Amino acid sequence: PNVVRVFDYGEADAGDPYIVMELLEGSSFADLFESRGPIEPAAAVQMMLPVLHGLAAAHRAGIVHRDLKPGNIFLARVGEQWVPKILDFGIAKLHGDAATSGPHGQVMGSPAFMAPEQARGLADVDHRADIYAACVVLYEAISGLPAFDAENYQALLRAVVEHELAPLGGKGCDTLWPIVSRGLAKAREDRWQDMTELGTALARWLAAHGVHEDVSGE
Numbered sequence: 297p298n299v300v301r302v303f304d305y306g307e308a309d310a311g312d313p314y315i316v317m318e319l320l321e322g323s324s325f326a327d328l329f330e331s332r333g334p335i336e337p338a339a340a341v342q343m344m345l346p347v348l349h350g351l352a353a354a355h356r357a358g359i360v361h362r363d364l365k366p367g368n369i370f371l372a373r374v375g376e377q378w379v380p381k382i383l384d385f386g387i388a389k390l391h392g393d394a395a396t397s398g399p400h401g402q403v404m405g406s407p408a409f410m411a412p413e414q415a416r417g418l419a420d421v422d423h424r425a426d427i428y429a430a431c432v433v434l435y436e437a438i439s440g441l442p443a444f445d446a447e448n449y450q451a452l453l454r455a456v457v458e459h460e461l462a463p464l465g466g467k468g469c470d471t472l473w474p475i476v477s478r479g480l481a482k483a484r485e486d487r488w489q490d491m492t493e494l495g496t497a498l499a500r501w502l503a504a505h506g507v508h509e510d511v512s513g514e
Protein backbone atom coordinates (compact mmCIF):
# COMPACT_ATOMS: atom_id res chain seq x y z
CA PRO A 297 0.00 0.00 0.00
CA ASN A 298 2.97 2.39 0.35
CA VAL A 299 4.14 2.01 -3.26
CA VAL A 300 2.20 3.53 -6.14
CA ARG A 301 0.16 0.82 -7.87
CA VAL A 302 0.75 -0.11 -11.50
CA PHE A 303 -2.30 -1.58 -13.21
CA ASP A 304 -1.05 -2.17 -16.73
CA TYR A 305 1.72 -1.45 -19.21
CA GLY A 306 2.32 -1.92 -22.90
CA GLU A 307 2.77 -0.08 -26.17
CA ALA A 308 0.34 2.27 -27.90
CA ASP A 309 -0.54 1.78 -31.56
CA ALA A 310 2.24 4.20 -32.52
CA GLY A 311 4.76 2.15 -30.55
CA ASP A 312 5.09 4.51 -27.58
CA PRO A 313 5.40 2.67 -24.26
CA TYR A 314 2.91 3.45 -21.50
CA ILE A 315 2.25 2.63 -17.85
CA VAL A 316 -1.19 2.81 -16.21
CA MET A 317 -0.94 3.77 -12.53
CA GLU A 318 -3.42 4.65 -9.81
CA LEU A 319 -4.63 8.25 -9.69
CA LEU A 320 -3.48 9.90 -6.47
CA GLU A 321 -4.90 12.94 -4.73
CA GLY A 322 -2.73 14.83 -2.26
CA SER A 323 0.73 16.35 -2.36
CA SER A 324 4.36 15.32 -2.31
CA PHE A 325 6.54 15.39 0.76
CA ALA A 326 8.53 18.13 -1.01
CA ASP A 327 5.44 20.36 -1.17
CA LEU A 328 4.56 19.49 2.41
CA PHE A 329 8.02 20.34 3.72
CA GLU A 330 8.03 23.62 1.82
CA SER A 331 4.64 24.69 3.16
CA ARG A 332 5.07 23.52 6.75
CA GLY A 333 8.74 24.02 7.46
CA PRO A 334 10.31 21.87 10.20
CA ILE A 335 8.14 18.96 11.34
CA GLU A 336 8.04 17.82 14.96
CA PRO A 337 10.31 14.75 15.29
CA ALA A 338 7.63 12.26 16.34
CA ALA A 339 5.33 13.36 13.50
CA ALA A 340 8.19 13.11 10.99
CA VAL A 341 9.03 9.59 12.14
CA GLN A 342 5.36 8.58 11.89
CA MET A 343 5.27 9.88 8.32
CA MET A 344 8.44 8.03 7.32
CA LEU A 345 7.66 4.62 8.81
CA PRO A 346 5.18 3.67 6.04
CA VAL A 347 7.80 4.76 3.49
CA LEU A 348 10.28 2.37 5.09
CA HIS A 349 7.65 -0.39 4.86
CA GLY A 350 7.33 0.25 1.14
CA LEU A 351 11.08 0.27 0.60
CA ALA A 352 11.46 -2.94 2.61
CA ALA A 353 8.92 -4.59 0.29
CA ALA A 354 10.88 -3.40 -2.74
CA HIS A 355 14.11 -4.72 -1.27
CA ARG A 356 12.53 -8.12 -0.59
CA ALA A 357 11.62 -8.17 -4.29
CA GLY A 358 15.26 -7.48 -5.18
CA ILE A 359 14.70 -3.83 -6.19
CA VAL A 360 16.76 -0.82 -5.07
CA HIS A 361 14.96 2.49 -5.67
CA ARG A 362 18.12 4.67 -5.93
CA ASP A 363 16.25 7.98 -6.15
CA LEU A 364 14.30 8.37 -2.93
CA LYS A 365 13.65 12.04 -2.14
CA PRO A 366 10.74 14.18 -0.89
CA GLY A 367 9.55 14.75 -4.45
CA ASN A 368 9.21 10.99 -4.96
CA ILE A 369 7.09 10.41 -1.85
CA PHE A 370 3.41 11.32 -2.14
CA LEU A 371 0.99 11.79 0.75
CA ALA A 372 -2.19 10.46 -0.84
CA ARG A 373 -5.74 10.53 0.48
CA VAL A 374 -7.09 6.99 0.47
CA GLY A 375 -10.60 6.96 1.88
CA GLU A 376 -10.39 8.73 5.23
CA GLN A 377 -6.64 8.22 5.60
CA TRP A 378 -3.51 9.94 4.37
CA VAL A 379 -1.13 7.27 3.06
CA PRO A 380 2.50 7.90 2.03
CA LYS A 381 3.29 6.28 -1.31
CA ILE A 382 6.67 5.90 -3.00
CA LEU A 383 6.74 7.07 -6.62
CA ASP A 384 9.11 6.88 -9.58
CA PHE A 385 11.09 3.66 -9.79
CA GLY A 386 12.44 4.95 -13.10
CA ILE A 387 16.10 4.37 -12.24
CA ALA A 388 15.57 1.44 -9.89
CA LYS A 389 18.19 -1.27 -9.92
CA LEU A 390 17.56 -5.01 -9.75
CA HIS A 391 19.62 -6.94 -7.22
CA GLY A 392 22.84 -8.14 -8.81
CA ASP A 393 22.74 -5.59 -11.64
CA ALA A 394 26.05 -3.71 -11.52
CA ALA A 395 24.93 -0.84 -13.77
CA THR A 396 24.88 2.55 -12.03
CA SER A 397 25.38 4.92 -14.93
CA GLY A 398 23.07 6.39 -17.51
CA PRO A 399 23.83 7.77 -20.96
CA HIS A 400 27.41 8.94 -21.41
CA GLY A 401 28.36 7.51 -18.00
CA GLN A 402 26.41 9.99 -15.90
CA VAL A 403 25.72 8.99 -12.31
CA MET A 404 22.05 8.16 -11.73
CA GLY A 405 20.05 9.78 -8.94
CA SER A 406 19.41 13.11 -7.25
CA PRO A 407 22.73 14.34 -5.83
CA ALA A 408 21.39 15.85 -2.60
CA PHE A 409 19.94 12.44 -1.62
CA MET A 410 22.59 10.13 -3.08
CA ALA A 411 24.49 7.84 -0.79
CA PRO A 412 28.26 8.48 -0.86
CA GLU A 413 28.85 5.30 -2.85
CA GLN A 414 26.45 6.58 -5.53
CA ALA A 415 28.20 9.94 -5.60
CA ARG A 416 31.51 8.12 -6.10
CA GLY A 417 30.02 6.18 -9.02
CA LEU A 418 30.65 2.75 -7.50
CA ALA A 419 29.33 -0.17 -9.53
CA ASP A 420 27.73 -2.15 -6.71
CA VAL A 421 25.16 0.21 -5.17
CA ASP A 422 22.74 -1.84 -3.08
CA HIS A 423 19.73 -1.44 -0.74
CA ARG A 424 21.82 0.44 1.81
CA ALA A 425 21.75 3.46 -0.52
CA ASP A 426 17.98 3.62 0.05
CA ILE A 427 18.54 3.41 3.81
CA TYR A 428 20.85 6.43 3.55
CA ALA A 429 18.39 8.39 1.40
CA ALA A 430 15.49 7.65 3.76
CA CYS A 431 17.51 9.09 6.65
CA VAL A 432 18.33 12.20 4.59
CA VAL A 433 14.60 12.71 3.98
CA LEU A 434 13.89 12.29 7.69
CA TYR A 435 16.70 14.71 8.54
CA GLU A 436 15.30 17.38 6.23
CA ALA A 437 11.76 16.87 7.53
CA ILE A 438 12.87 17.54 11.10
CA SER A 439 15.48 20.24 10.47
CA GLY A 440 13.50 22.11 7.81
CA LEU A 441 16.75 22.62 5.90
CA PRO A 442 18.56 20.86 3.04
CA ALA A 443 20.92 18.25 4.42
CA PHE A 444 23.49 19.13 1.77
CA ASP A 445 23.73 22.34 -0.22
CA ALA A 446 26.39 23.61 -2.61
CA GLU A 447 26.94 26.01 -5.50
CA ASN A 448 27.02 23.37 -8.23
CA TYR A 449 26.56 19.69 -8.99
CA GLN A 450 30.16 18.66 -8.43
CA ALA A 451 30.42 20.57 -5.15
CA LEU A 452 27.21 18.91 -3.99
CA LEU A 453 28.59 15.44 -4.74
CA ARG A 454 31.74 16.31 -2.81
CA ALA A 455 29.67 17.49 0.16
CA VAL A 456 27.75 14.20 0.16
CA VAL A 457 30.99 12.25 0.22
CA GLU A 458 32.92 14.38 2.72
CA HIS A 459 30.67 16.52 4.93
CA GLU A 460 29.19 15.33 8.23
CA LEU A 461 25.76 16.65 9.19
CA ALA A 462 25.10 18.59 12.39
CA PRO A 463 23.07 16.59 14.94
CA LEU A 464 19.31 17.03 14.89
CA GLY A 465 17.74 19.17 17.58
CA GLY A 466 14.23 19.02 18.98
CA LYS A 467 12.14 17.02 21.40
CA GLY A 468 13.56 13.52 21.78
CA CYS A 469 16.38 14.06 19.30
CA ASP A 470 19.01 13.15 21.88
CA THR A 471 17.91 9.54 21.42
CA LEU A 472 16.62 9.87 17.84
CA TRP A 473 19.85 11.25 16.42
CA PRO A 474 21.90 8.07 17.05
CA ILE A 475 19.33 6.13 15.02
CA VAL A 476 19.30 8.59 12.13
CA SER A 477 23.05 9.21 12.15
CA ARG A 478 23.72 5.48 11.85
CA GLY A 479 21.66 5.47 8.67
CA LEU A 480 23.71 8.44 7.43
CA ALA A 481 27.08 6.76 7.90
CA LYS A 482 29.43 7.44 5.00
CA ALA A 483 30.53 3.79 4.91
CA ARG A 484 27.57 1.56 4.10
CA GLU A 485 29.00 -1.17 6.33
CA ASP A 486 28.40 1.19 9.29
CA ARG A 487 24.73 1.83 8.46
CA TRP A 488 21.65 -0.13 9.36
CA GLN A 489 22.02 -3.20 7.17
CA ASP A 490 18.32 -3.76 6.58
CA MET A 491 15.38 -1.38 6.14
CA THR A 492 13.38 -3.36 8.69
CA GLU A 493 16.13 -2.81 11.27
CA LEU A 494 15.88 0.93 10.77
CA GLY A 495 12.09 0.86 10.91
CA THR A 496 12.11 -1.21 14.09
CA ALA A 497 14.52 1.19 15.78
CA LEU A 498 12.36 4.18 14.82
CA ALA A 499 9.14 2.44 15.93
CA ARG A 500 10.72 1.66 19.30
CA TRP A 501 11.79 5.29 19.60
CA LEU A 502 8.19 6.36 18.99
CA ALA A 503 6.87 3.91 21.56
CA ALA A 504 9.40 5.16 24.12
CA HIS A 505 7.95 8.64 23.60
CA GLY A 506 4.39 7.45 24.08
CA VAL A 507 3.47 7.56 20.39
CA HIS A 508 2.17 4.57 18.45
CA GLU A 509 2.97 4.08 14.80
CA ASP A 510 0.35 5.66 12.51
CA VAL A 511 0.56 4.39 8.94
CA SER A 512 -1.63 7.23 7.74
CA GLY A 513 1.18 9.70 8.32
CA GLU A 514 -1.10 12.08 10.22
